Amino acid sequence: MSDSLPVYIYSAAALGPHGDLSSGERAPIRGDAQNVDLSDLMDRFNTPELRRASHFSQLSLISASEAIRRLDSPIDETAPLYFSTGLGEELGTSALFEDVMQGRGESSSPFAFVNSVNNTTAFFLSKIAGLSGQSLIISQEEFSFECALRSACGDISLGESCHALVGGTDEVSLPRADHLTRIDLREDQPAGEGSGWLYLGKERAKAIGEIVILEEFTKVDCISSDMIGAIIKPCISKKEKVRLLPGFRLTPEEISALGHFYPQLDVMDYLKLCGCFHTASAFGLASIFDKAEEEPVLYFHVNRNAYGRLFIVGIRVFDERPEFFKAGRSSAHLLPSPDK
Amino acid sequence: MLKITGVGAVTPYGVGKEALFQGIKSGMPPSSSIPSLFNLPFSDKIKLASFDSATFDRKASSIDGLILKAVEEALHNAGLENDSLDDTALLVGATGYVAAAEAKYLEEIKKGDPRPVPLAIAGPGDTSAVLAEKLALEGPLMTVSTACTSGANALVAAERMIRLGEVRRAIVVGVELLNSLTISGFNSLMLLSPGGCRPFDAERDGIHLGEAIGAVILERAETGKPHTDEGKKGLFLCGLSSICDTHNVISLNPDGSSLLRVMKGALLAAGVSAGEIKGIKAHGIGSKDNDSAEAKAMKMLFKGEAPPFTSLKGYLGHTLAASALVETIAFFQCVEKGFLPAASGFSTEDPEIGRSPIEKQLPSIKGYFLLNYLGFGGSNTSMVLKYV
Numbered sequence: 001m002s003d004s005l006p007v008y009i010y011s012a013a014a015l016g017p018h019g020d021l022s023s024g025e026r027a028p029i030r031g032d033a034q035n036v037d038l039s040d041l042m043d044r045f046n047t048p049e050l051r052r053a054s055h056f057s058q059l060s061l062i063s064a065s066e067a068i069r070r071l072d073s074p075i076d077e078t079a080p081l082y083f084s085t086g087l088g089e090e091l092g093t094s095a096l097f098e099d100v101m102q103g104r105g106e107s108s109s110p111f112a113f114v115n116s117v118n119n120t121t122a123f124f125l126s127k128i129a130g131l132s133g134q135s136l137i138i139s140q141e142e143f144s145f146e147c148a149l150r151s152a153c154g155d156i157s158l159g160e161s162c163h164a165l166v167g168g169t170d171e172v173s174l175p176r177a178d179h180l181t182r183i184d185l186r187e188d189q190p191a192g193e194g195s196g197w198l199y200l201g202k203e204r205a206k207a208i209g210e211i212v213i214l215e216e217f218t219k220v221d222c223i224s225s226d227m228i229g230a231i232i233k234p235c236i237s238k239k240e241k242v243r244l245l246p247g248f249r250l251t252p253e254e255i256s257a258l259g260h261f262y263p264q265l266d267v268m269d270y271l272k273l274c275g276c277f278h279t280a281s282a283f284g285l286a287s288i289f290d291k292a293e294e295e296p297v298l299y300f301h302v303n304r305n306a307y308g309r310l311f312i313v314g315i316r317v318f319d320e321r322p323e324f325f326k327a328g329r330s331s332a333h334l335l336p337s338p339d340k
Numbered sequence: 341m342l343k344i345t346g347v348g349a350v351t352p353y354g355v356g357k358e359a360l361f362q363g364i365k366s367g368m369p370p371s372s373s374i375p376s377l378f379n380l381p382f383s384d385k386i387k388l389a390s391f392d393s394a395t396f397d398r399k400a401s402s403i404d405g406l407i408l409k410a411v412e413e414a415l416h417n418a419g420l421e422n423d424s425l426d427d428t429a430l431l432v433g434a435t436g437y438v439a440a441a442e443a444k445y446l447e448e449i450k451k452g453d454p455r456p457v458p459l460a461i462a463g464p465g466d467t468s469a470v471l472a473e474k475l476a477l478e479g480p481l482m483t484v485s486t487a488c489t490s491g492a493n494a495l496v497a498a499e500r501m502i503r504l505g506e507v508r509r510a511i512v513v514g515v516e517l518l519n520s521l522t523i524s525g526f527n528s529l530m531l532l533s534p535g536g537c538r539p540f541d542a543e544r545d546g547i548h549l550g551e552a553i554g555a556v557i558l559e560r561a562e563t564g565k566p567h568t569d570e571g572k573k574g575l576f577l578c579g580l581s582s583i584c585d586t587h588n589v590i591s592l593n594p595d596g597s598s599l600l601r602v603m604k605g606a607l608l609a610a611g612v613s614a615g616e617i618k619g620i621k622a623h624g625i626g627s628k629d630n631d632s633a634e635a636k637a638m639k640m641l642f643k644g645e646a647p648p649f650t651s652l653k654g655y656l657g658h659t660l661a662a663s664a665l666v667e668t669i670a671f672f673q674c675v676e677k678g679f680l681p682a683a684s685g686f687s688t689e690d691p692e693i694g695r696s697p698i699e700k701q702l703p704s705i706k707g708y709f710l711l712n713y714l715g716f717g718g719s720n721t722s723m724v725l726k727y728v
Contacts, residue, residue: 004504049589081584086463088436088485097438097458097521101445105524106381113525117435119487119717120589126718127586135584135719136493137485140465147482151497154504181460218478278463307469309481 004157005214007200008207009315013066014196014286015041015059016274017172021066023290029275032179032191033172035091038062050124052111056089057121060169063195064125067165067286071199072206072322076163079199080134081126082152084144084168086278087182088118091173121169133161142249142303143216144168145196145282146311150214156202167197168282172275184306185276189248192275196286208289208321213300213314220310223254223302228312229261232300235314236262240296243268245284247303247311248276258302268299281313288317295319342499344575344725345509346418346557347669348410351656352389352550355409357417360666361673364681367701369536369655377446378520382527387536389550389657390518398517399447400440400461404470407432407515407553411471414511414555427508429479431498432468432515433490435661437461439517467515479507485661488715489582490514491554492664496580496721498558509559514665518551522660529590531627537658538685539624539651540631540697547626550657554665575672576726578708579610585718591629592714596636602720603641603710610708610724617647617724618707619680621671623714624651624697625658626685634712635693650698654685664713664721671711675704675727 013021017033019041020026038058042050044065053061060083068075093116099108114120122135138148145168152164172193173179179191200211212235220227236242243266246255259265270284281301288299300314349356352370353363363370374383375393396402415421441461448456465483472481480501484494491514498510526532526549533546561576583605585598592599607614622634638646652667659666674681683697706727713721 086465088463090459093521094458096525097441097445100520100524101379101442101458103379103381105379105520106527108524108528110525110528113521113528114589114716116521116525117487117716118485119715119719122486122719123584123586123589123717126584132583132586134493134496134582135486135717136497136582139463139483139485140481141463141469143481144463144465147480150480151482151500154500154506158500158504160500178457178460181457182462216480305469307473309469 004153006210006212007153007156007202008204009198009200009209009211010072010207011067011070011199012197012286012289013063013070014194014283015063016194016283017192026273028272029190029192032174032176033193033275035172045128047128053124054089054092054115056091056169056171057124059171059193059195060121060125061128064165064167064197065128067197067199068129075129077130078133078161079131079163079165080136080155080161081122081131082136082138082148082164082166083122083125084138084148084279084282085118086139086141086144086170088139089116090171092116094173129165131165142247142278142305143311145279146313149313152200153211153214156200163199163201165197165199167195168279169195170277170279183278190275192277192280194274194283196282198286207318209315209317211315213312215312217310219308220304221308223258223304223310225258225261228258228302231312232314236298240298241266243297243299245270245299245301247301248280249304250302285313285315288315293317293319341561342502342558342577343561344556344577345559346414346420348413348417348555349666349669350406350410350553351666352391356413357669357673360670361677364655364670364674367682367684369684378523380520380523385534386532387534387548388518389548391551398439398443400437403437403440403517404467407471407513408474410553410555411511411513414557418557420557425475425477427479428477429498429501429507429510430468430472430477430481431494431510432483432513433494433661433664434464434483434515435485435487435490436464437467437517438521439519442519486715486719487717488660488663489713489719489721490661492713492721493582495664496582499577499580502558502560509557511555512558512665513553513555514662515553516551516660516662518549523549533626536685537626537653539626539653539683540635540690540693541686542688542690544626544628544631547653548657550659552656552659552662552666554662554669556665556669573728577723578612578726579606579724580721581605581609582721585720587718589718590716592633594629594633596633596640599634599637599712599720600640603637603712603722606710606722606724612708612724614641615645616708617710618705619647619709620649621667621709621711622649622651623712624653624683626653630714632692635695646695648680648698648702650681650683652681654683668711672727678704680704
């Protein structure tokens, strides 16, 4: 994958479990996320079909449209959409599942079924963004967003597309005990939800950041700081900060061990803002652009899965960025809605 | 150019590509009944193409076992059964494994739990990780979930991974297991035909659902182990195109324009003109609107000189996420054995369409073929393959 990089980032947005779209609105999560009502944020859309949009679709649409709003120039209509999710439309599908299994399937609403298909959210994302290219929904547990990012960067590198909109969304389904039958979390890990989006391309001009590492490793029994250092260090340039974003599958011991490979390494626990979910890395990697920085910062996200695989994503955030990326507030009230 | 060096299938006709071929050759749909574990108050009004419910219990481990059978057949067929798969990607097209969640739910009820957890299964990506472990596969894994085009889009992603040089080869799998939720959903949309799919027929009245697993091995033509004498013969994937048509979430743009665009895209990617296409495996779902739009698109693309076209959904039903893999395998099994299969279920030409699909098996010739796959959410995919 390294031959395809760097790929540049022109815009980013992340929506957290409090309905937060910017660093000023974010707050630590207390307990599991609670499916906050997003109807106020949905007011930006004039599309009548979205009146029945599910919570999962709402999370995706609000976050993706924010990334599009923040673009410096109009979105490339031919850009493909890479949409990742670990569990997809969980709330609606669980309810429909129960109806059907209890013999009430004949009277269930067709909208409930249509909304249960992940493609429906991708369809509305393409529609509100005005995209007509390929739309790909990728679901690979804790590496869903990483796989989507890898596909997008590969396709841009091949010349299949000049740009790509890449994101990830997952929602929490309560009660927690039910949710834990679908995602394995430690007792101390809050179940989270959210969405994060990046808009990518191959040209350096107008970029706010760049993807410099996208590496997956197999048969990793133990994560050592030497191993991570060997991958990250060649990418570190002088006069830049380095920050680690630990994924939700890393143990506190592993996170602590990773901190040793680089003396000035900061650990940024983004999970305390969004909770744990399969595409939390999408939230984490999109939200890094909200922070005001005086110099470039290299962020790297590390996560592993239960099958001995490890995925590292490295993103450099440039110091020159449009003001609203640094302002600590959402641009939702500054720019016109995309469908106006 | 990439080559399909091995194929494997599990369908209602049985386990293996030969069973699939013999089924299609017979011209008859598989004999199957509605599994008793489906909780469907309307089961007497629909038709399904299902696996043998006496031997298949739909538990997660049984599903993994069936997928493995299809993959192992494809690996054997490609001469790779004893090779290391350290440079191989696994891409799975799947809508999710609701069938396994339903089996688990019913089991909990049987055990006395009055309120089992609904949908108590891991996400669709977990299955590919389990398979990769069993196959000792070390390349990238990816599960694509774009409804009825899941398998087709898994092929698109695999083709690009190989072209980019990320991997030497890819195992691409399409999986669809029937379940009560999906059947009820299609019923609520009034898309199910009581008598079964009649593609492009004047009296067509909807789809019937099916289940299947298809697997192919995709390799660079120069590195693939030849399954013919010279390696220059066989089945080649020449070009693919995939788009999102935002006209309507559940149906194709009725003017055919979006499908026309994706078919043109596939021809362009393959470097082939419409006139070089020897036959078409249409999506041919059997619904009024979609077949009409597909026929319009074919008419516009071929300008009256259209090659013979067929649909396989009268045999297999609509196998959703598996349809691209299993229909591609079935179609080229027939081409390889010398014929283009008839569109089972068709009997009367629709005056609005003005053309009939293949009614009786036609002798096939070598060359380029166009295959269409369409899905919910405006996902349209076309591909050009060459059989030499």
